[in-house]
Each structure stands twice: as structure tokens, then as C-alpha cells.
Amino acid sequence: EVQMVESGGGLVKPGGSLRLSCAASGFTFSHFRMNWVRQAPGKGLEWVSSIISSSSYIYYADSVKGRFTISRDNAKDSLYLQMDSLRAEDTAVYYCTRTGVYLGNAFDVWGQGTMVTVSS
Amino acid sequence: QSVLTQPPSASGTPGQRVDISCSGSSSNIGSNPVNWYQQVPGTAPKLLIYNNNRRPSGVPARFSGSKSGTSASLAISGLQSEDEADYYCSTWDDSLPMGVFGGGTKLTVL
Numbered sequence: 285e286v287q288m289v290e291s292g293g294g295l296v297k298p299g300g301s302l303r304l305s306c307a308a309s310g311f312t313f314s315h316f317r318m319n320w321v322r323q324a325p326g327k328g329l330e331w332v333s334s335i336i337s338s339s340s341y342i343y344y345a346d347s348v349k350g351r352f353t354i355s356r357d358n359a360k361d362s363l364y365l366q367m368d369s370l371r372a373e374d375t376a377v378y379y380c381t382r383t384g385v386y387l388g389n390a391f392d393v394w395g396q397g398t399m400v401t402v403s404s
Numbered sequence: 405q406s407v408l409t410q411p412p413s414a415s416g417t418p419g420q421r422v423d424i425s426c427s428g429s430s431s432n433i434g435s436n437p438v439n440w441y442q443q444v445p446g447t448a449p450k451l452l453i454y455n456n457n458r459r460p461s462g463v464p465a466r467f468s469g470s471k472s473g474t475s476a477s478l479a480i481s482g483l484q485s486e487d488e489a490d491y492y493c494s495t496w497d498d499s500l501p502m503g504v505f506g507g508g509t510k511l512t513v514l
Contacts, residue, residue: 287420320504321449328406329441329449329492345502349504379448388437389496390454397448 286310286393288363288380293398300370300402304361306380306395314358317383319391320365322376322400331377333365347372370402407432408493410506417514421481424509426493429487432504436495438476440469442492443508447482452491480511488513 292304304320320332333354334343342354353366363380377397384392409427416422426438440453451460453469454475468479480487493506 321503321505328490328508329443329494329505331494331505334503341410343502346500373442384451384454385457387451387454388439389494390451391441391449391494392451392454392460394448396452 288393288395288396290378290380290383293378293400295401295403296370297314297404298402301368302400304365304378304398307377308361309341311312313361314396316385318356318363319381319383321379321381322378372402374400375402406507406508407497407504409511410493413510415512415514416483418483418485420483421479422476422483422511423489426476426506430474431499432495432497433476434474435470435498438471438493438495440478441492442499483513485513487511
């Protein structure tokens with residue numbers, strides 16, 4: 285079964301750091317572009333970051349550029365999001381997503397999400 | 405506000421057809437395929453339409469997508485109560501460059 289499980293969310297103070305992880309299974313992780321998408325409470329979806337299979341190309345939303353770092357370990361079938369200098373507006377559910385092969389830029393598999401709360 | 409523009413709400417009665425629009429620009433919808441996601445509150449989003457008009461395995465044929473120029477549309481025919489959810493359009497923007505979503509449309513089945 286194709287599956288992705290996020291972990292690492294929690295409560296952190298403004299200015300703090302958190303590292304999210306996403307463990308993938310059921311598919312050849314190293315073949316796929318991976319992404320983080322977030323959703324603030326009661327709000328819509330927001331694309332956060334993407335990383336291609338080889339890690340050669342990485343993209344960030346302007347709202348997180350310079351504060352968040354996406355990375356992956358293909359040997360461990362894992363995706364990461366290092367979040368520094370966290371702000372209240374970063375409070376959201378963070379989803380790990382897979383860009384499907386031959387599906388253009390569509391996110392065909394989503395994790396269940398992990399909640400990040402930034403509050404003093 | 406969102407790069408892609410969707411109506412905040414839509415509604416219909418069972419059996420009706422509902423259309424949800426998504427408006428963008430030449431650097432996003434005009435240059436890249438559009439995808440649609442369905443999200444039932446409290447759950448993760450689910451891919452509904454990819455590459456403008458293709459349905460993943462398991463998605464009913466009642467759902468269809470189209471694109472023309474810098475706009476796209478999701479059509480739901482034969483509306484059912486279980487279609488009540490939030491719907492999001494999405495694509496890539498070449499000029500930013502980054503992924504972009506619409507603000508979402510809350511569909512109510514009356």
C-alpha cells in the first residue's frame with residue numbers, strides 16, 4: 285500500500301525551530317518529486333516547498349524562503365522539513381505529498397498531516 | 405489572497421450539475437496543467453482531476469475538468485450528498501516559480 289506518514293509536529297514558541305519528517309512506503313521513493321503543503325486552521329491549502337528526486341532542484345514559497353529547508357534521504361525513503369524562525373502564521377497542518385509520475389504537477393498521494401502550532 | 409481565483413461557495417440539489425471556476429494567468433494556468441482536489445473537512449485532500457481533465461482510478465465519471473486559456477473549471481454532474489466538501493484548483497506558476505492553489509470552494513448539497 286502506498287503510504288506517507290508525517291511526524292514531528294507540536295507546539296513551539298515564536299522564533300523556535302521544528303523538524304518535520306515524512307516516512308514513505310509502498311513505492312520507489314527515489315523516483316518521485318516530493319512536496320510539503322500546509323493548511324492553517326479554517327483556511328485553504330498553501331504550497332510550501334518541492335524537491336525533485338535527486339535534490340538538485342528545490343523550490344520554496346516566498347512566505348517560508350530563508351526560514352524553511354526541505355531535504356530528503358532516498359536511502360531512508362524519507363522527506364524532511366526543517367522549520368526555523370517560526371512565526372504564528374506558520375501554524376497549520378503540514379501535509380507531505382507526492383507528485384505523480386506522468387500526472388503533470390499533480391499531488392497524487394497525501395499523508396494524514398501533522399499539526400504545527402506556533403504560540404507563546 | 406490566492407494566485408488562483410475560485411468562488412468561495414457553490415451549491416446545488418441532488419441530481420443537479422454544479423460548475424466551479426478557477427481563474428489564473430498566462431504564467432500558471434495558461435502554461436501548465438490544472439489539477440483539482442477534494443477535501444472533506446477533517447481529512448487530507450484527495451486528487452480528483454489531473455492534467456486538466458483526467459480522472460485518477462476510482463474517481464467517478466460524474467467529475468470532469470476542462471481548461472481554456474487562463475481559466476479552468478470543475479464540473480460535478482448528478483450531485484450527491486457525499487460530494488459536499490471543499491474543492492481546490494492547483495497548478496505550477498512558471499514566473500514565481502512555485503506551486504499555487506486557489507482559495508477553495510465550499511460545495512453545499514442542499
